[in-house]
Amino acid sequence: ETGVTQTPRHLVMGMTNKKSLKCEQHLGHNAMYWYKQSAKKPLELMFVYSLEERVENNSVPSRFSPECPNSSHLFLHLHTLQPEDSALYLCASSQDRGGLTDTQYFGPGTRLTVL
């Protein structure tokens, strides 16, 4: 248990559906992250929020829309996804994205399948 929870753990959706992934951290951290993990590929950073402000958007398609209502919660809203978007979506948090010793703690991920 790392203090970062994600729901749902598994999600199957059609290309026309709208769904949301939720992440919650209980560590008192200021920064939160969304990563995409595809098989046999490095983790890809999607978004970074620091103190509820988006500070990084790594050229992610607009069908992925993040939301950070407060420093403990992070959402990823999904709509009109493609089958190639099927992957494990990981949330992470850290105390402050500014430091090199700032450890990121990961949640267990949401396994997304797009049909």
Add this chain to the structure above:
Amino acid sequence: GQQLNQSPQSMFIQEGEDVSMNCTSSSIFNTWLWYKQEPGEGPVLLIALYKAGELTSNGRLTAQFGITRKDSFLNISASIPSDVGIYFCAGQLREYGNKLVFGAGTILRVKS
């Protein structure tokens, strides 16, 4: 952009054997990290390295930050079945906004 080459891609070893894996890059990094990911879980930090040449141990795990700052290795001694998982290296660079750049992972399987 920055890329990390992690090898080997996978290993299938006998329980009790030592394991070695490494990451190399054409870019220099300020920090090297090693994570382990078990099935159904997110990556968990094993070892963090902050200085070139640094050698750090965590139980049966030992990792080193290469002198050139372009590589790192992780050794696991006397492997046991619970060592099974995917091991990721990650580099962090101040000039890159301290973002983590990950290797593709080494899949470790242990035969008991």
